[in-house]
Amino acid sequence: MDYEELRRLMVETQLVPRGIRDPRVLEAMLKVPRHLFVDEPMQHRAYDDMALPIGNGQTISQPYMVAVMTELLELKGNERVLEVGTGSGYQAAVLAVLAAEVYSIERVEALAVKAREHLRSLGYDNVHVITGDGTEGLPEKAPFDRIIITAGTPQVPEPLKEQLGENGILVAPVGARFSQQLIRLRKTADGITEEYHTPCVFVPLVGKYGWKE
Numbered sequence: 359m360d361y362e363e364l365r366r367l368m369v370e371t372q373l374v375p376r377g378i379r380d381p382r383v384l385e386a387m388l389k390v391p392r393h394l395f396v397d398e399p400m401q402h403r404a405y406d407d408m409a410l411p412i413g414n415g416q417t418i419s420q421p422y423m424v425a426v427m428t429e430l431l432e433l434k435g436n437e438r439v440l441e442v443g444t445g446s447g448y449q450a451a452v453l454a455v456l457a458a459e460v461y462s463i464e465r466v467e468a469l470a471v472k473a474r475e476h477l478r479s480l481g482y483d484n485v486h487v488i489t490g491d492g493t494e495g496l497p498e499k500a501p502f503d504r505i506i507i508t509a510g511t512p513q514v515p516e517p518l519k520e521q522l523g524e525n526g527i528l529v530a531p532v533g534a535r536f537s538q539q540l541i542r543l544r545k546t547a548d549g550i551t552e553e554y555h556t557p558c559v560f561v562p563l564v565g566k567y568g569w570k571e
C-alpha cells in the first residue's frame with residue numbers, strides 16, 4: 359500500500375476542508391507514519407476518517423481530532439509539552455515533530471510499553487513515555503508550556519492547571535462520559551481564560567482527578 363499517498367489524501371480530504379490551516383501541523387500530519395502506530399491487521403485503515411481500536415479497550419484518535427487539538431496548542435517549536443493519554447503514541451509523535459520535548463503519561467502499562475517501542479524505533483527521541491495516572495500530572499517536570507489531555511474528562515484536573523506555566527495553553531475534551539467539547543485554557547499573569555471548540559467523543563480519563571473506574 360502507498361501509505362505516503364494515503365497520508366496526502368488524509369490531509370487533503372479530511373483536514374484542509376475542515377479548516378486545519380497551520381502549515382506546520384499539516385506538514386507533521388503528512389510526515390508521521392500513522393499506520394505504524396496500529397496493529398498490522400488494522401494498518402490498511404490507519405488513514406480512514408475515524409478512531410481505531412488499539413487494544414485494552416482504547417483507541418487511536420481520528421486524524422482530524424489529532425490535527426484540531428494540535429493546532430489549538432499553537433506550537434512554535436521550543437515548547438515542553440505534557441500529554442495525558444499516550445494510547446498508541448501517534449499524537450505524541452506529531453507533538454514531537456512540532457515541539458522541543460514531550461512527556462506523555464499512559465495508565466495502561468501494556469499500551470505504554472508498545473508506544474515507547476514504536477516511538478523509539480521511529481526515532482522520536484524527544485518523547486518520554488511514563489506509566490501512571492496522568493490526572494496527577496508530572497510535578498517533577500513542571501511547569502509545562504503546553505498540556506494536552508487525549509481522554510474525556512468531567513473537568514480539567516486541578517494538578518494539570520497548576521502545572522501549566524505562565525502563557526501556557528491546555529487543550530482537553532471536557533464534558534459527560536459519552537460526549538464532550540474541546541476546551542482551550544490559557545494561563546496568564548491575570549488568571550485562566552477558557553474557550554469552547556469542537557464537540558467530540560473520547561474514551562474516559564480514569565484517575566484520581568478524572569472519572570472513577
Ligand code: SAM
Pocket residue numbers: 416417418419442443444445446447448449450463464465466469490491492493508509560561562563564565566568
Ligand atoms: N493520544 C492517543 C493516541 O495518539 O493514540 C489516543 C489516546 S486514547 C483516545 C486515551 C488514552 O488515555 C487511553 O490509552 C487510556 O488508557 C488513557 N488514559 C485514560 N485515563 C488516563 C489517566 N488517568 N492517565 C493516563 N492515561 C489515561
